[in-house]
Amino acid sequence: MGQDTPGLSGVTRRRRRLSDEETGQRMLGAAIDMVSRAGLTVSLEHISFEDVIREAGVARSAVYRRWPYKDLFFSDLLRELARSATPATDARGEAAVELVRRVAREHLDWLRTEDLRRALLAELVRQGARQDFDTLHGSTEWRTYIALHATFLSLEDGDLRDDVRDALAQSERGFVDRISRSWQHLAELLGYRLRPELNATFETLAGLVLASMRGLAVTALSTPDIATAHLRARPFGATEDAEWSQTALAVASIAFAFLEPDPSVAWDDTRIERTRQALESPVSD
Incomplete structure (x- = not known):
């Protein structure tokens, strides 16, 4: 009234x-x-x-x-x-993109050899996975997203359950698509490709990375040590010892299982200069 x-x-x-x-x-x-x-x-x-x-x-x-x-x-x-569900705020968003660009710019000299490019990929994953996990673990949106999945499981068969399932599936597909495009961009930037014998896609890689990260984040709700535990290590061709989170180790294991140097990419001065320019140019929408 x-x-x-x-x-x-x-x-x-x-x-x-x-x-x-x-x-x-x-x-x-x-x-x-x-x-x-x-x-x-x-x-x-x-x-x-x-x-x-x-x-x-x-x-x-x-x-x-x-x-x-x-x-x-x-x-x-x-x-x-x-x-309107979003798995996490800014996961693989502007902050993640800027981290990749910053770390890569700090190690432009690592682009000249295959071993150093592998070390650069490992370093990007080490820092990026830690940042992504912290974003996920501290995100209200992510906890709501997980709760929605749990609520969906408790719904009786019917229109409501079907509607919620379809909406969550669409949200998940959109998120995996964004993550997969980030991985594809990173691989192309560093001259990597998917291993052809896997017959996989970047969506496959992104889905496994997300599953691993979410599993650790869910477990960390009851076992907080997972969020803070680090190992002093030098895995995956890294050039020196560094603090590796459990998430970074898991994500890097998946990444290196899927990716290999692309033999069609010639790392000459022209390629290195083009990569440098891409890292220093403004990010396009």
């Missing part, structure tokens, strides 16, 4: 009644904001329906006209959360 509000002249006027669609958008938007701030548990029981109404700033009568029962609202909220 509309409410009276004072106008500029002091005469009250009726506030425009929100449409059913607008009420729905405000309610779902307010609930999603609440989940983004606090994260999602395996259920939606920690989200108060009355709190959502207050935060959305809509009339209770309009809300109950759209959702006569609270369960109907929470079903729609679960669908909306699944559609």
Whole structure:
């Protein structure tokens, strides 16, 4: 129902009644904001329906006209959360791209030999995997994403379960696609290719890397040492001992199982200069 509000002249006027669609958008938007701030548990029981109404700033009568029962609202909220689910904030985003560019620029002389290029790839993975894990482990969005998968498993067969499954699958495909493009760009930059005998794709590589990282991140929720444990080591052709996280060791093991130097790439002065320019030029959208 509309409410009276004072106008500029002091005469009250009726506030425009929100449409059913607008009420729905405000309610779902307010609930999603609440989940983004606090994260999602395996259920939606920690989200108060009355709190959502207050935060959305809509009339209770309009809300109950759209959702006569609270369960109907929470079903729609679960669908909306699944559609907008993101596995992690900025994983393989701007910060990750800048890290790759910075580390590679610091070791441009490593581009001249195959052994040093391998060492450079190992160093990029060592630092990048640690940064990606820290982003994932500390991300509210990621914990919500994991909780959505757990919630999906508890849903009974029906339209809601099908809708949530399809939305999560679409989100996962989009995330794997972004990660795979990052790996392909890195491989091409350093003159690497997928091992032909594997008959694999960069999506395969990205999926295994994500599975490994998520498994460690989930375990770290109950075993925090996983997030902080490091080994002093010099694996994968690294030039010197360094601190390797468990995530970095896992990701590098997968990467070097899939990648090998591309024999068609000639590392002459022209190629090295072109790579240097690519690393120093602004990042394109």
